[in-house]
Amino acid sequence: MATVYVSYTPKNDEKQPEGLIQATIGKETVALLPVEIGNEKLNCIQAAQKVGTQIPHYCWHPALTVVASCRMCLVEVGERKPDGAVVMQPRVVPGCQTPVKDGTVIVTTTAKVHGAQQQTLEGILLNHPLDCPVCDKAGECMLQDYTYGYGRATSRMIEQKNTPANKPNLGPNVSLFTDRCIMCSRCVRFTREVAGTAELQIINRGNHAEINVFPGEALDNKLASNVVDLCPVGALCSNDFLYKHRVWNLKTVDSVCPDCSTGCSIHLDGNKNIVYRLRPRDNPKAQGHFMCDEGRLGYGYVNSKDRILKPTRLGKAILWKDATKDIRETFELAAKKDGSTVAMMVSPWMTSEEALLLAKWARTLSRDVRLALGPVPTVGKDDHYPKDRRGNDLNSAPKFTIRAEKCPNKKGVSEVLKQFQLRLHTFEDLLSWVDAGQLQAVYLAAGYPPRGQGWITTEQADKFKKVQTVVVHDLATSPVSDIATWVLPAAAFAEKEGTFVNHAGLAQAVRWGVTPSGDCRTDGQVFLDLLQRRGLAHVGTLRKELAKEVRYFAPLAEGELGEYGIHLETPQGA
Amino acid sequence: MPIKNDDVIWMKPPQIGLFEQLYVPAILQGLQTTVEHSIKALFGKGQVTQQFPEVEPKLPANYRGVHRLNRDEQGRVKCVACYMCSTACPAHCIDIVAAPAPTDWHKDGREKYPETFVIDELRCIYCGMCEQACPVDAIELTTLYDLTGMSREEMMFDKEKLLSVFDETTKPNAKFPNPVRTKAGRLGVASELADQGLTSSSTAQS
Numbered sequence: 001m002a003t004v005y006v007s008y009t010p011k012n013d014e015k016q017p018e019g020l021i022q023a024t025i026g027k028e029t030v031a032l033l034p035v036e037i038g039n040e041k042l043n044c045i046q047a048a049q050k051v052g053t054q055i056p057h058y059c060w061h062p063a064l065t066v067v068a069s070c071r072m073c074l075v076e077v078g079e080r081k082p083d084g085a086v087v088m089q090p091r092v093v094p095g096c097q098t099p100v101k102d103g104t105v106i107v108t109t110t111a112k113v114h115g116a117q118q119q120t121l122e123g124i125l126l127n128h129p130l131d132c133p134v135c136d137k138a139g140e141c142m143l144q145d146y147t148y149g150y151g152r153a154t155s156r157m158i159e160q161k162n163t164p165a166n167k168p169n170l171g172p173n174v175s176l177f178t179d180r181c182i183m184c185s186r187c188v189r190f191t192r193e194v195a196g197t198a199e200l201q202i203i204n205r206g207n208h209a210e211i212n213v214f215p216g217e218a219l220d221n222k223l224a225s226n227v228v229d230l231c232p233v234g235a236l237c238s239n240d241f242l243y244k245h246r247v248w249n250l251k252t253v254d255s256v257c258p259d260c261s262t263g264c265s266i267h268l269d270g271n272k273n274i275v276y277r278l279r280p281r282d283n284p285k286a287q288g289h290f291m292c293d294e295g296r297l298g299y300g301y302v303n304s305k306d307r308i309l310k311p312t313r314l315g316k317a318i319l320w321k322d323a324t325k326d327i328r329e330t331f332e333l334a335a336k337k338d339g340s341t342v343a344m345m346v347s348p349w350m351t352s353e354e355a356l357l358l359a360k361w362a363r364t365l366s367r368d369v370r371l372a373l374g375p376v377p378t379v380g381k382d383d384h385y386p387k388d389r390r391g392n393d394l395n396s397a398p399k400f401t402i403r404a405e406k407c408p409n410k411k412g413v414s415e416v417l418k419q420f421q422l423r424l425h426t427f428e429d430l431l432s433w434v435d436a437g438q439l440q441a442v443y444l445a446a447g448y449p450p451r452g453q454g455w456i457t458t459e460q461a462d463k464f465k466k467v468q469t470v471v472v473h474d475l476a477t478s479p480v481s482d483i484a485t486w487v488l489p490a491a492a493f494a495e496k497e498g499t500f501v502n503h504a505g506l507a508q509a510v511r512w513g514v515t516p517s518g519d520c521r522t523d524g525q526v527f528l529d530l531l532q533r534r535g536l537a538h539v540g541t542l543r544k545e546l547a548k549e550v551r552y553f554a555p556l557a558e559g560e561l562g563e564y565g566i567h568l569e570t571p572q573g574a
Numbered sequence: 575m576p577i578k579n580d581d582v583i584w585m586k587p588p589q590i591g592l593f594e595q596l597y598v599p600a601i602l603q604g605l606q607t608t609v610e611h612s613i614k615a616l617f618g619k620g621q622v623t624q625q626f627p628e629v630e631p632k633l634p635a636n637y638r639g640v641h642r643l644n645r646d647e648q649g650r651v652k653c654v655a656c657y658m659c660s661t662a663c664p665a666h667c668i669d670i671v672a673a674p675a676p677t678d679w680h681k682d683g684r685e686k687y688p689e690t691f692v693i694d695e696l697r698c699i700y701c702g703m704c705e706q707a708c709p710v711d712a713i714e715l716t717t718l719y720d721l722t723g724m725s726r727e728e729m730m731f732d733k734e735k736l737l738s739v740f741d742e743t744t745k746p747n748a749k750f751p752n753p754v755r756t757k758a759g760r761l762g763v764a765s766e767l768a769d770q771g772l773t774s775s776s777t778a779q780s
Contacts, residue, residue, distance in 0.1 A: 133656030133709045134686040148576060166685075243672045243686050246657045 002039070002102035004047045005032040005080055007109045023086040025076065028110050032086075037100065044075055044095030044106045055108055056117065056146045058124075058232045059184040060096035063289045063399075064193055068097040070124070070184045072146065074116040076107040092116045114150070121151035127162045127207070128233070129179045137234030139247040143182065164210050171199070171219030173239050173293055174228060178210050181235035187211060187227035194290065194399050195223045196386025211235070222402060223385060225297070226290045229279055240297055241277045250276055253513040254563065256500045258349065258408035258449075258493040259295040262287050262401060263502030265564070266295075268494055268513040275302045275494050275514055285506055285564045292402045299494065301449045302514070307475050308489040309518025320521065324529040327443075327486055330469050331365055334441040339366025341440035345430055347374030347455070349447040350523060351498025351510060352412035353542040356550065357527035358445055359420040364531065370433065371417050372425040374446060375455050377406040403503055408493070408510075412501035415552040434463045441469040447490040447523060450476035473523065489520040496522040497539035499546070499553075499561065505569030507553070509539075509561040627720075635753060638700045638715040641693055641731065642739035650679065651737060652712035655688040659704035659713055667697035668704060691733040695721060716743045717750045 008020060008031045021032045035050045043066070045055045058070035073095035078088030080103045088105070092113060095106070107113065125147065132138040167176040185202060188211065192198045199219045203212045213219055219227070228238045250269040257264040257278060265283035269276050278299055280291035301307065311323040335342045344362050346355045362369040384398035418424050433439050442464065448455040461479035464470050472484040481487045495516040499507050516522060524537035540559040547556040555566050593599065614620030624631055633639075644652045655672035673689035704713050716739060723729045731739075743750050 133658060134654050243655070243674055245672075246661070248661065249657070 002037050002100070003034050004037055004042075004050075004100045005034050005086075005103075005105045006048050006051045006053050007031065007105075007107040008033040008051070009053070009109055021080075023080075023105070025078075025086065025088055025107055025110055026112070030107055030109055032080075032105060032107075042100050044077065044098050044100060044104075045073055047100045047104070048075075048095070048106055048108065053106075053108060055095045055106075056142075056150055057096055058142060058182060059186060061186055061189075061230060061289075064186060064189045064230075066096050067185060067189070068094040070182065071120045072117065072124075074113060074120065076110055076113055078105040078107070079103050080105050117146075117150040118152055121147055122155070124182045125151070125155060126157050127179065128182065129161060129163070131180070134243075135177070135180065135234035136237045136242060136247070137180075137231070141234060142232035162207060164208075167212070169218070170213060170236070171224050173225045173297065174219050175237045175239055175242060176211060177235050177237060180233050181211055182233055183209055183211075184232060185211075186230040186232070187236055190223075190227055190230055191219070191221070194226070194386055195221045196388060196394065197221045197391055198389055199224075200227070221387075221391070222292045222294065222383065223290060223400060225293045226280065229290075238277065245271060245276050251513065253511045254281055254509070255494070255511045255513065256408065256502075256508045257291055257295040257298075258500065258510075259298045259406060260292075260403040261405040261407065261410060261503040262403045263408055263500055263506065263508055264291040264295060265508065266291060268511075270494065270513040273514045273517065275299050283508075283564050285567065286502060286508065288400065290400055292400070294402065298449070298451075301451070301475065302492040302494045302517075304450075304476075306450070307492075307517065307520075308477060308481070308487060309520065311489060311519065312487045314485060320519070320526075320529075323486060323488060324526065327471055328530050328532070331441050331443070334469065335365035335369060337440075339368030340370065341438065342366065342368075342442075343370040343372060343430060343433060343439050344443040345372050345374045345427065345445060346413050346417060347446045347448055348376055348407035348410035348413050349374075349449070349493070350413055350445055351409060351496065352416055352501060352507075352550075352553065353498045353537075353539060353546055354445070354496075354523045354527060355409075355413040355416040356542070356546050357524055357531060357537075358443070359416055361527060361531045363420060370425065370430075370439075371421055372427060372430040373410070373414055373417060374444070374448075375427040376410050377448075377452075377455065378404050379406055380404050405503065408502070409500040411503065411505060412499060412507070415501070416546075416550055419550040419552070431460060431463060434467060437466055439467050441471075442467050443471045444473060444480065444484075445490075445523065446472060446474040446478070447492075448474060448476075448478075449492070450478075454478050456480050473526070488526060489516075489518065491516045491520050491522045495520065496524065497537075498524065499543060499556070501568060505567060506565045507556060507561060507568050508565035633717045633719060635717065637717045637719065637753075638702045639750075640695065640716055640718040640721050640739055641698075641704070641736055642714055642716050642743060643691060643733060643736040644712050644714060644740055645737060650684075651687060651691075651733065652710055653688050653691060654684070654710055654712070655686050655691075656709060658707040658709060662703040662707035663698075664701060664703060665697050665699045667694040668692070669694075688733060691736065693731045693736065695729045695731050696726060714753050716753050718743065 017033060019034055023030055023032050033051050037047060045057055045060060048055050055073045055075060057073040059067050071094060074092040075095045076088055077093050077098055078086055080086050086105055164178040166178055170176040188200045188202060191200045199213050199217050200211060201214060202209050204210055225238055227236050249271050251271055252267045252269050255266050255268045257266045264287040265281040267279040267281050278296050280289060282289050310317045311320055331342060342365060344358055346358055359371055362371055381404045383402040384393060385400040386394060388394050414424050456478050458479045464480055465483055470484040471486040472481045473488040473490050474481060475490050475492060493510055494513050497512055498510050500510055501507050522537055528537050543556050544559045546553045552568060555568055611620060646652045655670055657670055660668035660670055669692045670688050671690045672686055675684045675687040702715055705715055
């Protein structure tokens with residue numbers, strides 16, 4: 001067990017915590033708050049975070065190596081001897097580079113530390129252009145925050161500022177505003193340590209140092225846009241989000257990226273029913289700190305005007321209440337004759353709760369209704385990072401993996417379906433039933449984002465012409481929606497709430513950031529209406545129901561998943 | 575720098591005594607002004623009625639009327655689409671869509687410009703917060719006061735219309751002269767008005 005002592009600053013209206021120790025450092029008296037860190041290996045920044053003290057830092061990032069180059073985290077460090085005497089080191093040291101041990105004293109409140117922070121910031125700001133009005137980072141910029149919190153109000157710089165030329169196409173997705181850079185080298189270390197492809201470097205020296213790509217290369221790897229989040233200032237900007245909106249207008253919800261079965265935790269930023277960007281959210285249980293560019297830039301279809309926006313019957317727009325009533329009656333009729341002539345497909349883009357509701361509806365129709373999992377889009381094989389300099393796979397332990405399975409909830413939907421019938425039927429099974437002419441009515445809960453070749457080919461869709469009643473519940477038109485009797489608009493991942501289960505069995509909460517466009521309803525709501533249950537689809541209630549009825553989901557009995565989600569299986573290696 | 579707790583001074587309203595609690599003296603004091611004015615008006619000395627529209631009022635140069643979007647020396651819109659005005663606007667009447675500026679602007683350090691810039695002049699409360707927030711003095715409130723329109727849509731002023739207000743107010747012998755508040759580098763303009771003989775209209779007419 002190890003105890004670290006961190007200087008304590010009383011916050012407004014906060015009761016003084018117990019166990020404070022008074023110590024004299026130089027001429028100042030400082031209150032020290034002891035904190036137990038157990039056997040953890042921490043640096044001063046992390047140890048101070050344990051008691052809620054923020055040590056400002058730019059170059060240090062928990063997922064990257066320590067370089068201690070920005071000097072923003074300078075603190076006074078010392079030791080509390082067993083007899084209670086506090087002995088300090090004579091100078092300030094970078095907190096990111098200084099590991100703590102039993103008895104370490106971290107002081108952030110003395111005039112010496114404040115002076116060091118102020119001088120560091122003055123140095124960083126010497127060449128910074130202060131073009132905050134046109135900078136995309138303004139509002140979430142660590143340079144703004146720290147200057148406000150620790151810096152000087154005015155600049156004493158009287159020389160001309162350096163104005164190196166911008167590099168608008170550092171890579172296909174990233175622009176570099178060279179003059180805003182503070183040379184923390186986070187981006188360089190990211191491309192070397194996490195992506196491995198090492199496109200970035202620092203060229204020139206001293207005051208003229210700047211970030212650049214190696215000649216003839218571009219910052220073009222599948223993790224490239226993470227440097228935008230890593231950049232503590234507005235030097236690296238996402239081309240996708242460039243000048244689109246100011247960040248203080250965005251409303252952020254915590255959600256899950258739906259584009260592969262890694263299930264990266266994300267922040268979803270939207271405003272006025274437009275999704276503006278996705279950002280990775282730290283989740284030690286899921287993916288760590290980062291996300292891939294495919295997922296980050298894959299949200300475009302949510303804002304698309306080409307989506308199915310109205311329920312239609314044979315091409316004519318109808319009301320929702322007529323649609324659900326007619327569909328229900330048609331399916332009831334078919335199931336009454338012979339339950340096995342009715343089939344439902346649940347795509348791996350549906351949430352687990354929606355899969356449950358649809359499966360329950362199937363069971364209320366008849367015990368023989370067939371359930372099948374929709375096609376699971378798979379592209380190539382799992383893509384592990386870091387790679388080597390040429391982009392080849394390394395054999396070391398991966399820091400980030402982009403899965404080949406390009407859907408968010410295959411596991412969740414499969415487990416729900418397995419609960420309701422012995423065998424998990426695939427889309428091929430469904431096609432073979434259709435081919436054999438065994439089906440009269442088919443409900444295709446698709447919700448596939450429109451990309452690439454689409455989820456169903458024309459030949460596959462043509463087979464459904466044999467089926468009397470086809471209901472397609474989808475985001476965009478597809479070959480099968482052209483021959484369907486009813487076409488219902490589905491809601492995208494950013495418009496609904498529910499649970500996605502990733503490849504490792506981690507259940508995470510998806511939350512809505514924008515309301516469904518057009519006449520869309522959330523899929524869960526449509527299934528509730530088909531089930532003739534009253535009320536709105538409330539995700540907490542449905543999740544409890546899911547935990548009760550499907551054994552795999554039993555750990556979710558609380559109805560809440562927390563920030564990081566809940567493991568439904570024992571994770572491998574644990 | 576954030577404000578330190580020690581630097582905050584908490585103000586309290588003064589205690590009211592028994593005499594003030596009667597409120598009658600305060601009411602009488604207020605009536606005194608009214609009575610003074612009505613007596614003045616009776617004898618024709620303090621008439622304040624203006625014969626609008628036959629006689630147009632002479633407004634002070636810091637009157638807050640219709641907005642304009644300023645142009646730079648090359649006639650381009652000065653606005654950099656930073657959204658400060660729309661953020662500051664208490665009536666939420668400014669709508670901006672930003673876009674990367676045309677490439678030939680880049681040499682002047684112009685990377686971002688407003689693709690559209692719309693002010694709902696009906697929703698605006700003419701508080702002037704937008705011009706205070708503007709970091710590049712691009713938006714200003716002119717002395718143009720008689721704003722009329724036949725429909726609500728007409729009162730949604732877009733970028734072209736706001737720029738035309740600039741052209742209208744800056745041409746020689748303009749009826750509505752340049753506003754004087756936000757000229758860069760000159761502080762306390764209102765204090766200079768008296769020297770220029772541009773005092774408030776109500777006193778000027780008396």
